[in-house]
Structure formats: structure tokens, C-alpha cells
């Protein structure tokens with residue numbers, strides 16, 4: 001492997017469990033979204049994302065109630081909408097601040113991120129969650145405040161995670177050739193896209209998931225199994 005200088009990691013299913021996102025964060029946002037939109041719907045940033053929601057759905061004239069219904073459907077469908085993710089992030093902020101939950105981290109993740117930083121690697125996040133949501137996630141993690149370990153965050157405003165161009169943009173933004181970057185994810189289509197852009201890949205397949213017969217990316221059962229060559 002060429003020298004790896006930067007690691008870009010996904011969150012859900014990679015650093016953290018899918019069930020924390022689906023069973024804790026999503027229901028928290030779902031329950032509070034109608035009141036949040038009613039209370040904060042006139043704030044410019046919230047207004048912007050409500051407008052983007054309607055635009056994404058192709059709705060020309062949508063009432064606030066229509067948009068709320070749509071967003072609730074999208075939460076149930078786990079739609080990776082940039083607008084939904086931005087609004088969810090704003091709602092989650094209160095839950096973290098109140099101590100209602102802390103972000104799940106697989107047990108080895110924090111120590112391994114620290115090792116990589118100590119080895120001089122730069123760490124980044126690329127997730128469908130909005131950048132503010134990612135920052136909260138690592139700041140209020142079960143393993144303490146991990147946010148100082150990261151040099152930057154990318155969300156779907158950079159582009160969809162299943163498109164190669166998004167990984168080229170990330171490489172450019174962090175000032176590295178794709179060949180010096182390792183992208184970690186649990187989703188093979190994201191890894192395919194990263195590989196098409198020339199980025200190295202690591203496929204996190206955690207127990208009890210079965211290993212594929214002939215995986216098209218290097219497979220790791222956890223972060224301890226990853227040794228980026230530097």
C-alpha cells in the first residue's frame with residue numbers, strides 16, 4: 001500500500017452502531033420535529049432547510065404541515081437527504097446538551113483514533129449526518145470528547161457518498177492525493193465510489209455480520225485490525 005497520510009471515516013456502522021443512530025437518534029428527532037419546526041420555522045437557517053425539503057420533493061406550494069409530514073416519512077425511510085440531516089442535527093443538539101444520550105463508539109475506536117493521530121495521520125469524517133451533527137456526535141461520545149482528534153468533517157453538501165466525485169472533492173479539500181487516503185465504511189457502494197476515485201478502502205464488517213465470499217475491498221472486523229502503512 002502507498003503511504004497513508006489521512007483517514008476518512010464513516011460513522012454509522014463504522015465507528016458506531018447502526019442501532020444507536022436508528023433506535024436512539026432517529027426516534028428522538030422524529031418525536032421533536034413537529035414542535036421544532038413550529039417553534040423555529042421562522043429562523044433563517046431552519047427556513048432554508050424547510051425550503052430545500054420542499055424543493056427536493058418537487059413541491060411547489062407546500063404548507064408547513066406538508067413539509068413536517070414529508071420529513072417524518074423521510075426519517076422512517078432513512079432517506080439521506082441533506083435538508084433532513086441538517087434539521088435532525090439541530091434537534092439532536094438539545095438531547096446531547098441535556099445528557100439524554102451520548103454517541104455510541106465501538107470499544108476500540110477511540111484508542112485507535114488516538115494511535116493514528118500519534119502516528120501523524122490526519123483524521124476526517126465523511127457521513128450523511130450534517131457536519132454540525134457529526135461534530136456533536138464526536139464531542140458528546142461515550143468515550144469522551146473525541147472532536148479534537150479530527151481535522152475536518154464532510155457531509156452530503158460535498159456530494160453523495162456513493163459517487164466517486166465526492167471522494168475527489170474530499171481529497172482536494174484536504175490537500176492529499178487520493179492514493180494517500182484511506183476511507184473506512186460499512187457500505188460497499190460507498191467503498192466502490194471511493195475506490196473509483198483512487199482512494200484506498202477498508203470495509204468494516206463487524207460481528208455478527210457474515211463475511212462476503214469474495215469481498216472487493218479489504219475487510220476489517222474492527223479498527224484494531226487496520227494497520228495503515230505509513
Ligand SMILES: CSCCC(=O)C(=O)COP(=O)(O)O
Nearest residue numbers: 011012127128129133134137
Ligand atoms: C452524524 S450522526 C447521524 C448519522 C446519520 O444521520 C446518518 O445518516 C449516518 O450515516 P453514515 O453516512 O454515517 O452511515
Ligand SMILES: [Mg+2]
Nearest residue numbers: 010012013186
Ligand atoms: Mg455507514
